[in-house]
Amino acid sequence: MSSHTPPRLGMLTPSSNTCLEPETYALLHGTSAATAHFARVPVTRIALDGDSDAQFAFGPMLEAARQLADAEVDVIAWNGTSGSWLGPDRDRALTQAITEATGIPATTSTLALLDACAAYGVTRLGLALPYTPDVCERIVKTYADEGIECDLAEPFGVDDNEAFARIPAADVAAQIERAARNAVHAVAVVCTNVHGAQQAAPLEQRLGLPVFDSVTATLWKALDLAGAAPALPGRGDLMRSGGLRARIGETLTGLLADTGADRTTFRADLPEHALHVDITAGEALRPGVRAIRRDSSLDQRRLNTVEWLERHRTSLIQPHFEAEPHPPEALVDVYGVRAQMLAPVETDGAMTGWISVHSLREREWTDTDTAALAAAVTRIRTAL
Incomplete structure (x- = not known):
């Protein structure tokens, strides 16, 4: 054919x-x-x-x-x-x-x-x-x-x-x-x-x-x-955006497995797909970990960590939260996050969104972990 x-x-x-x-x-x-x-x-x-x-x-x-x-x-x-x-x-x-x-x-x-x-x-x-x-x-x-x-x-x-x-x-x-x-x-x-x-x-x-x-x-x-x-x-959201959401979900699930983390998420501003950063575009969880997929209580773009991503346009690797930039208290007190990796996803020079990798305990992130995060950024950028 x-x-x-x-x-x-x-x-x-x-x-x-x-x-x-x-x-x-x-x-x-x-x-x-x-x-x-x-x-x-x-x-x-x-x-x-x-x-x-x-x-x-x-x-x-x-x-x-x-x-x-x-x-x-x-x-x-x-x-x-x-x-x-x-x-x-x-x-x-x-x-x-x-x-x-x-x-x-x-x-x-x-x-x-x-x-x-x-x-x-x-x-x-x-x-x-x-x-x-x-x-x-x-x-x-x-x-x-x-x-x-x-x-x-x-x-x-x-x-x-x-x-x-x-x-x-x-x-x-x-x-x-x-x-x-x-x-x-x-x-x-x-x-x-x-x-x-x-x-x-x-x-x-x-x-x-x-x-x-x-x-x-x-x-x-x-x-x-x-x-x-x-x-x-014009044929419903599934035909317009379902494929993108599925690719995001597959990427986050793979990233969760590759890093042994507790939660991975992707947030993005994509109006054409009815996506806004205050609600995650995708999430993968280890069993028993609380979902935050539909929690819109935080103004995501105003968070210290996200503002840091916007300025530096590189990954933020945090084995603990003792140093700046500090995440919001809710991330620690409500969701139990003790360490994280964040990576910006850019399209056409703008930071469209970012990937988050959460751990419920303090941990050193390895080169393998950061390489998996970089690969996930590439996959999502390609999907976008």
């Missing part, structure tokens, strides 16, 4: 689904990001019983995946949310089986939604669902097992998969708004046969929260796996 040919995205589609194909085409319209190609597998009813579960057997999906492989697609996605009630481990096994059968990387809608939550640091999620109450409660438990507390808006109570697409878009929008009421970090529309994709961008403006539509999330992750993750405006 020519290097100038857009990636081909293979989508395994529930047979009774009439939403995800037109929604996916609409999301890709006017871009050269990728082309989408679909194969159907029999799915008509969503319930918690053996007949319903049997629809999601691997056999038909692998047969359809092999047909998509004939088209030399670059990624294959199960564009269905069954993993949200059958469990993400089932989806992980499915993606492994698809890749073993075809040699092509794979994902699913549920895994994409979980990756979106990780990229945005979501631990409280509003759910907008069309399913019957028992299926919805199973979904709540599934996400809780993944560390995500859910607030469930009243579901539509439907079990006929084809009928999901007949729910008016205005009713879907109203349900999303109800799901956003109780201090959640984001709302997810968990179904790929519900018209939520076109609701995301306008609702995000009104609610001040990300809206993760399942069709959009699947496309987002498929683009990422295919090596094409452009920032597409």
